[in-house]
Amino acid sequence: MLRPYALTPLSLAISAILASHSVYAETPEPEIERIQVTADFRPQSLFTVPASVTVIDSQQIKDESSRHFEDILGAIPNLNWAGGSSRPKYFQIRGVGEQEEYQGAPNSSVGFVIDDIDLSGLGLTSSLFDIEQIEVLRGPQGTRFGANALAGMIYMQSAAPTETAEFGTEVSVGEDSLTQYAGYASGPVNEQGTLRYRVSLQQHNQDGFRDNDFLGTDDTNERDEMTLRSKWHWDASDDLQVQLALLYANFDNGYDAWTLDNNGFDTLTDQPGEDSQETTGGSLKLNWRINSYVDLVSITSAAHTNHTHAYDGDWANPGYWQALSCTDYYDENGNGDFADQIPCQYDYLWDKDAERDTLTQEVRFLSTENSRIFNKSTDWLIGLYIQDLDESNDLESFYNGWPDQFLSSNYEATNLAGFAQLDSELTETTSLSVGVRVEQRDAEYSDDAGDSFDPEETMWGGHISLHYSVSSYWSSYLKLARGYKAGGFNMGLPSDFNQYREFDNETLDNLEIGLNGYLPDYQIALNAAVFYMKRDDQQVEASIQDPDNPQRFFLYTANATSSDSYGLELDANWQATSNLVVYGTLGLLDTEFDDYTVDQIDGSQLDLTGRSLAHAPNYQFSFGTTWRGDSGFFVNLNVRGSDGFYYSDSHDQKADSYELLNASIGYEEANWALYAWGKNLTDEEYGVRGFYFGNEPNLDWAPKLYERYGDPQQFGVTFRYNYF
Template structure:
């Protein structure tokens, strides 16, 4: 990759950062790049997708100096995330998505795929090095992705192989004793085999000072990722693609402060780790006269560990009031899947796809909790199967309809060391019907109606406490709520995607309305200092708003961009109990659903080789949970990046959170300070402080 010229910069931003809109067939200008979306049932030009999809490119990732997915999510409108771990592992799209995971085997509302491998719920190792693009699908997407696509999907594509030798070397340093280094190389092994290899290490002391232990690395980051791709063109009609991933994350977790700042007093800091190996093999056969055939098989094995110092303090801080305990969760996950897909040949006017999907998922948990006399063990086995189809009907040269449907079945078996066993068999469906019209040479309008689903499950967390001392009065309530039901989401969306002739002005705008039924939400009993968490189904919810992405070239040396999300949410039928007080929430905003989100910036081409980016992230305040009414503060974060390019080299100096604003990505509300006899407080995990760094990239 050569230096970032002004033309390359304009193309990258207009076509990727703000969701480029114009395909080659509809725009004669060569300045508007044609972008493919790989997460659809077939690879499809972005302009032909009748839904809101943000595409974040390698260019965007490098300008942000992001080493992890959670460092770029604020670039997408109506996308939020929660920490409560070493990284932002829990994503919400349009206000829908999980905010934590402890005992319960969670089926995420927002899934996460990398090269076709399902990492949903495992974002600790979400490295962004050597990634060609990140596709963020918003709204109901079960017709494409199944249960993991209830509210959306994050689909990541690593850099593909190529016949020509090319690569990338990266090295960076930043404050908080941070450094990162990566190397990627690709090319041809023979006339028929291409390869791509990458390895990346990210390390940092983190942003916490543990004053009791005298350490500044108890919330550290130690993240290693390696990927290999091999593509073998067996013959003219048959191709095999293989992707192998190795992830080794050994992060600390010491984020919540009893003093409610960036200093902790924990005497037993926790950890957040992921060691995983995964492989995906895809076989494409195009030798049939009437259809193309694709078979993909994946396998993933992951060992996950997550734990923390529950009291956040040390022995002796408040004799007579204090307690001391740790809570650790060790998971062993195995996930294998196979998908068979038949699709129409390219010359067919009305495209179609039919297919079958099967996945076998096992998850074993060991919880080691100081207050339990023995470890709590549980095992979950899931078998997911589905048939799916898609059909595109041309109405005229400028109008077409697309219909998709997915019929799914899940068998869910649960057992634990308390002798509790549950079996759940469920069936559900997802669908999409969209109308698209080419309104002009460079403008497309669409209207879509969609339905998503999310299967029910078992409340392992509450069941693990059914026999706990002090909870005898609630045992029957716990047993009565041992299961929770499926959730469905129906949405409608209207959008416009357009650009002027030369691509100097690009607009992507949509409005949406989503109906949630039988909303799955985390409820809890709070009795003194004891918590009993479990999932319930609320009556209903509503999520509606708009997303607008704008990019404009102001002059040959200046371009600007704006990504804006506005969101309104409400929930009905939530009940909660604190001690002996019952509450019923009606028409309250949903958790982690800020009313507005803004990402905006300006890019200056100061000279042929020198560029300067100033970027702003803004976010409204939001509720942290359904279990209490505490809210975050509003956020306004400024970033800056200066890059100098010379041939294949790029040198950058950057600042994220320029004004060192303190903001939070996760919050809890309860009493946990023995020094004030456990008065009620809001405790928050703060986001990244001011980061100052420099990097060098060599693209060849």
């Protein structure tokens, strides 16, 4: 998304690029700010990146009063999320991505990186205070990121240390008992300014929009979220720069979001759940010019995470169930063919604690001006990457007061990859990029129920892209990319599901055409891309309720034959006047299984051939406008909308389409600002996750759609003060 203030950043970036290419410009453009995409191997202007990318900067985050990635992701075309957690952590790009992870062998399709720390599958702790830029790269990133980015990559950067001393504070209060306190400090450490620091802290609390009528409290779904970040930049010499980023996040959130009658916000649970994550991590990046021929980039990262997900599985309490009648099919001797009505008994608690350690190391060797090849027309790079991920899980559940399932497991996966890329200037207007990545993955899993797996596999991906500068103000690209995702295994399945115990890796081929441009007479900038994707051996999540123990589910991943997807992504920005900017995004998506059927609890099969993928709405859009008056008054209005989508690939239940209206109004001075804001102004009720299964014994466990809804209407005030 483009920054909605003053001059449009994309138009500024385009103008800056054009100014540097005098072959086109009749008159030089002024030297102005450039937007760079930093997630790739080399920082690159948004205007010239041969990929469908959305960039959201800190100004848009502030203008829209966004405090968590959940608040802003609706502005990113063809990005969706599955709301089975207290905050978004399972994402889908173009309909590709996980919807849950209950068992403990993480294998992400959407990469999630904050300050070069890999948190894929752990996106819960993505608070936005002091975040400088969010980059979302859509489509397979087979050369750059490999197996963790089959669908794409979400890359977040916190603000960099400044050369002068700066301090700032921010306070927000609002409905739902919202309070947020945040602050930052930044500046040089030594007189020369070669060592600089930045530290930021955010503490966010609110009740979570749920009233537990049984317990008589309103905070069983609370959000208690603390984020501490620190960055250090050291210019060790003219040839060596060192960047250190540290992160500590403690999200101690409740999880009480489901109801039997789908009333949305009044729960009846006696054992409210938990959805917490505590992460300590860091990254160390070295940019070193070894000599006049070779640059080296080294990125080391490590993260330790404890996370807990627990829920009250009966979504009610003993008194609620005992007031209902259930059928007892057994006589006093335990014989069947007997039916009598007795008070229901149903009490279920599920709890999983996990501990994950992730270590990554990447080393790149890059060409300089002196070492370009093929008549000095081609830059090159080669590199190595290694990731080691260890996770242990302890799962326990209780059914009607008795131990139900207990499972302890250990999982380790090691990925070793080599990659190379050539970037060639074919002519003054045309460039070619070719990249390849080969990745070896070794995994081991064991649990105390006797399951054991140790898959090994070699995968490869890459890209070929052609970039063409059409004119001073327009550029286009054509890209063919291949991504891949590792295969895996399913634990805890009954013997008649042996055919699903292991599944193969999948590949995704993506053909994409893009156009980036600027209409200077109208001050309109846009990015547009159309794409076609083909997934082979597609991994599909499925589940079946255990007919003998209906509180349990058999969860597994299987390979569908393939699927086809095509669509469009558009970011546009119009600087209507010096005070008014209008901006928007559009994502269109059509997905279709080629040939796939899913086993059902009654022994039948659900034929999904020709059906859309789960969490893949046909359209998503956002539209916003920001006005800044000369006297300091400020107004932002924005609306986000989505088509309905299938909740799962195991059933045919769908979410409804929705539109969310948000607004901020305030007054800004040079060093302080005061805003009043509102979220979901029309109080739209919209589904973010849905399950279709039997969870009511008084109805003989008949399947039914249960939906979890997104946040309702909320109003608040934010005060910001900066010291320079």
